[in-house]
Amino acid sequence: MARICFSFAVTGELKYLSHLDLMRLFQRALRRAALPLVYSQGFNPHPRLSLAAPLPVGVSAARELGELFLADDSIAPEQFLKRLQEQLPAGLILNGAAAKAPGGPSLAAQVSAARYRAAWSGLTPSPPAAELQEAVARLLSLPEIRITHRGKGGKEAIADIRPFIYELTAGMEGGPVLEMLLKAGSSGGVSPYLVLERLEQARSGAAGEAPAFLWNLQRLALYRGEAGSLQELTCAGA
Amino acid sequence: MSLDKELQALLPRVQKPARYLGNEWNVVIKDHAQAAVRAVLAFPDLYEVGMSNLGLQILYAAVNSRPEMLLERAFAPAADMEALLRERGLPLFALESKKPLRDFDLLGFSLQYELSYTNVLNMLDLAQIPLYANARDERYPLVAAGGPCAFNPEPLAPFIDIFLLGDGEEALPELLAELIALRSRGAGRRGTLLALAALPGFYIPQFYRPLYRGGSFQGIERLESAAPPVVAKRTVPDLDGAVFPTAPIVPYLEVVHDRGVLELFRGCSRGCRFCQAGVIYRPVRRRSPETLQKLACETLQATGYDEVSLASLSSSDYPHIDALISDLSAAAGERVRFSLPSLRLDSFSVGLADRFHRGRRGSLTFAPEAGTERLRRVINKNISREDIFAAIGAAVAAGWQAFKLYFMIGLPTETHDDIEGIARLCRELLDHLRRAYGKKPRLTVSASVFVPKPHTPFQWEPQLPLGEVERRQRLLAQALKPLRVVDFNWHEAGASFLEAVFARGDRRLAQVLELAQRRGCRFDGWSEFFSLERWLSVFRELELDPADWAYRRYTHEEPLPWDHLAAGVPKAVLVREHRRALAEEAAENRFEGGQS
Ligand code: SF4
Numbered sequence: 001m002a003r004i005c006f007s008f009a010v011t012g013e014l015k016y017l018s019h020l021d022l023m024r025l026f027q028r029a030l031r032r033a034a035l036p037l038v039y040s041q042g043f044n045p046h047p048r049l050s051l052a053a054p055l056p057v058g059v060s061a062a063r064e065l066g067e068l069f070l071a072d073d074s075i076a077p078e079q080f081l082k083r084l085q086e087q088l089p090a091g092l093i094l095n096g097a098a099a100k101a102p103g104g105p106s107l108a109a110q111v112s113a114a115r116y117r118a119a120w121s122g123l124t125p126s127p128p129a130a131e132l133q134e135a136v137a138r139l140l141s142l143p144e145i146r147i148t149h150r151g152k153g154g155k156e157a158i159a160d161i162r163p164f165i166y167e168l169t170a171g172m173e174g175g176p177v178l179e180m181l182l183k184a185g186s187s188g189g190v191s192p193y194l195v196l197e198r199l200e201q202a203r204s205g206a207a208g209e210a211p212a213f214l215w216n217l218q219r220l221a222l223y224r225g226e227a228g229s230l231q232e233l234t235c236a237g238a
Numbered sequence: 239m240s241l242d243k244e245l246q247a248l249l250p251r252v253q254k255p256a257r258y259l260g261n262e263w264n265v266v267i268k269d270h271a272q273a274a275v276r277a278v279l280a281f282p283d284l285y286e287v288g289m290s291n292l293g294l295q296i297l298y299a300a301v302n303s304r305p306e307m308l309l310e311r312a313f314a315p316a317a318d319m320e321a322l323l324r325e326r327g328l329p330l331f332a333l334e335s336k337k338p339l340r341d342f343d344l345l346g347f348s349l350q351y352e353l354s355y356t357n358v359l360n361m362l363d364l365a366q367i368p369l370y371a372n373a374r375d376e377r378y379p380l381v382a383a384g385g386p387c388a389f390n391p392e393p394l395a396p397f398i399d400i401f402l403l404g405d406g407e408e409a410l411p412e413l414l415a416e417l418i419a420l421r422s423r424g425a426g427r428r429g430t431l432l433a434l435a436a437l438p439g440f441y442i443p444q445f446y447r448p449l450y451r452g453g454s455f456q457g458i459e460r461l462e463s464a465a466p467p468v469v470a471k472r473t474v475p476d477l478d479g480a481v482f483p484t485a486p487i488v489p490y491l492e493v494v495h496d497r498g499v500l501e502l503f504r505g506c507s508r509g510c511r512f513c514q515a516g517v518i519y520r521p522v523r524r525r526s527p528e529t530l531q532k533l534a535c536e537t538l539q540a541t542g543y544d545e546v547s548l549a550s551l552s553s554s555d556y557p558h559i560d561a562l563i564s565d566l567s568a569a570a571g572e573r574v575r576f577s578l579p580s581l582r583l584d585s586f587s588v589g590l591a592d593r594f595h596r597g598r599r600g601s602l603t604f605a606p607e608a609g610t611e612r613l614r615r616v617i618n619k620n621i622s623r624e625d626i627f628a629a630i631g632a633a634v635a636a637g638w639q640a641f642k643l644y645f646m647i648g649l650p651t652e653t654h655d656d657i658e659g660i661a662r663l664c665r666e667l668l669d670h671l672r673r674a675y676g677k678k679p680r681l682t683v684s685a686s687v688f689v690p691k692p693h694t695p696f697q698w699e700p701q702l703p704l705g706e707v708e709r710r711q712r713l714l715a716q717a718l719k720p721l722r723v724v725d726f727n728w729h730e731a732g733a734s735f736l737e738a739v740f741a742r743g744d745r746r747l748a749q750v751l752e753l754a755q756r757r758g759c760r761f762d763g764w765s766e767f768f769s770l771e772r773w774l775s776v777f778r779e780l781e782l783d784p785a786d787w788a789y790r791r792y793t794h795e796e797p798l799p800w801d802h803l804a805a806g807v808p809k810a811v812l813v814r815e816h817r818r819a820l821a822e823e824a825a826e827n828r829f830e831g832g833q834s
Contacts, residue, residue, distance in 0.1 A: 018256070021490045021492075029542060
């Protein structure tokens with residue numbers, strides 16, 4: 001059995017696909033590419049494919065990661081890339097692939113953080129840079145940022161997301177730009193939308209427009225390791 | 239800002255933006271400047287419903303396989319998208335090019351069920367196209383409609399320029415070719431419609447006028463000699479030679495039927511007397527096993543699906559269906575599942591479902607339709623209690639754990655005894671399964687409401703009044719209560735009432751549709767949007783009584799609003815079948831009168 005890790009970008013309108021849409025899309029593309037897939041056991045076998053971290057709907061991505069198993073190592077990573085790319089819609093671009101040792105932790109188990117970039121969408125007038133910087137400073141100075149969310153079993157739970165915001169900076173590149181490094185992965189994390197929502201509150205004092213409307217969000221990279229010593233998760237390193 | 243740019247700004251604000259992208263796998267994008275004729279297929283329901291419709295994929299392939307023609311798609315936008323379009327004054331658009339619908343040459347609606355009619359009007363309104371055909375001039379597209387409801391389209395007649403009766407895969411490209419030819423000859427809108435009226439299958443409602451005396455329909459009068467007295471339906475004679483979409487559009491979203499489809503055959507000759515599909519899709523035409531094998535392989539290759547549904551009105555009637563599925567499975571490989579959408583209630587069909595099933599033996603679905611043998615004779619669904627026991631017994635023995643049984647409430651001649659008969663049947667079935675197999679499976683009883691449909695032997699029958707339907711629903715719920723393993727679902731009786739009104743409606747109902755659309759009726763087939771109260775207030779406002787359409791017993795002698803549209807079975811045969819039904823007699827030759 002061979003394990004292949006691949007990296008891909010999600011561009012254009014494909015950012016509107018949900019994680020499940022994207023999984024289905026990859027599974028169908030892999031079957032069209034007639035690759036020697038390995039299927040899961042059980043009543044409803046699926047190709048053994050997984051993506052490192054679900055991408056929130058509306059967020060484009062530069063370097064997402066996925067991995068899958070093939071029945072044998074007859075397919076070189078370059079060949080894999082070529083055959084799969086032919087079956088993908090424009091907007092879903094493979095960046096690279098590498099063979100991986102079959103054992104070892106999954107990508108999903110390794111993800112611990114994600115870096116996002118938000119650029120002002122231009123659909124409404126942009127706030128002055130100073131105002132945005134002030135809002136960032138105000139948000140980061142809060143001792144805690146409480147949110148209510150639906151926890152396990154649908155019960156409402158309160159969480160503090162302040163510790164999940166590792167970095168948040170504002171700048172200007174033609175228009176306002178934000179960069180954030182946020183905790184992510186199976187041990188918990190925070191949605192970039194939630195941070196943008198709180199930032200908007202800190203800026204205007206009101207709930208305001210939906211963050212997906214104000215900002216174009218892109219996930220730049222995924223990370224592994226502990227906060228403070230994060231390393232970018234790549235096919236080569238994983 | 240261009241429309242495309244404006245729409246992009248809306249996507250982040252709607253719940254399911256993937257409905258509106260129009261760049262799915264296998265989509266066909268053509269250059270408008272290069273096409274001699276441009277058409278849109280409009281499906282008056284959500285994307286997820288429309289994209290599950292095989293007819294839509296067939297027509298898309300049939301038109302787009304011709305280089306000089308272009309066919310795009312449009313669906314009814316969900317409430318959030320509709321609100322944004324209206325707020326900004328943006329027109330409804332086609333998915334592929336994002337061009338406004340009003341910029342196309344032809345806009346064709348798919349009419350699958352009566353309760354989508356308000357969505358048809360709403361889509362025209364959103365497209366900023368005048369609703370009434372006589373208010374549209376050369377600047378607007380011709381508006382066409384086809385599908386099962388085109389066999390009694392009278393409530394929509396004033397809004398539509400061209401109805402297409404019967405199979406569309408040849409007729410739609412032919413219609414578009416005519417438009418190209420007529421335009422090059424400089425035929426205007428009226429000239430075009432006159433020319434189309436002379437061709438088989440095209441019903442041009444503005445060339446006919448209904449006659450009334452007092453409040454009653456007296457027949458239809460032809461206004462143009464080019465328009466035939468009776469419009470014939472189109473039938474594709476040979477499905478092996480017909481277009482089939484082996485590279486269908488593969489949606490990103492999980493749609494209602496999220497799998498590949500093979501159409502084994504079209505038509506059904508079982509002759510259930512309530513069933514309109516059994517009449518309008520006649521005669522039965524089969525695809526050969528060789529063709530099916532080829533189509534299956536091409537479809538799997540082009541889509542990457544892992545499941546293919548073998549669709550037809552009654553798939554297990556396909557000759558040597560077991561051999562067909564074995565051969566298909568062998569050719570497709572072990573990773574592909576073939577499924578049958580509907581099962582006949584007999585041991586053979588159960589054996590078939592079981593042999594090709596993968597995974598947990600969950601639930602099987604059957605449609606006995608009526609609770610007593612007497613009533614099943616009336617509707618010509620001739621299965622005995624013993625057939626039912628044997629079929630479900632075989633399934634239980636094979637390990638199936640749950641069964642869904644579909645019944646209808648309000649069938650002609652139904653009495654309270656027939657309703658109690660449903661509960662009796664369930665009780666005796668459960669007793670039998672316990673005694674013979676020591677099993678206690680779960681049963682789900684689903685009861686819909688009988689709707690008399692045009693072109694069927696029951697077209698003259700009244701629908702059971704709403705209050706009585708509800709009484710019988712409660713009666714059935716009561717009778718089923720002691721059987722603790724039985725779940726009971728029933729349909730919204732109000733929606734079935736409205737379906738009956740429009741199914742047998744005439745042109746007087748057009749104003750009702752228009753006002754209902756303005757009063758906010760949308761997605762009436764969805765229980766979360768349907769409001770009987772809103773509909774009734776529209777009828778009251780127009781001083782019309784919906785009961786006049788739904789509850790009336792029509793006579794065999796009176797003219798019917800769909801008499802000028804031929805579905806294939808002569809009225810005399812329907813009358814004979816209706817009489818036999820009331821005499822509780824089985825059909826002769828499954829009433830294969832006319833053609834079959
Ligand atoms: S079996 Fe009966 S209900 Fe089913 S399609 Fe045929 S005629 Fe209609």
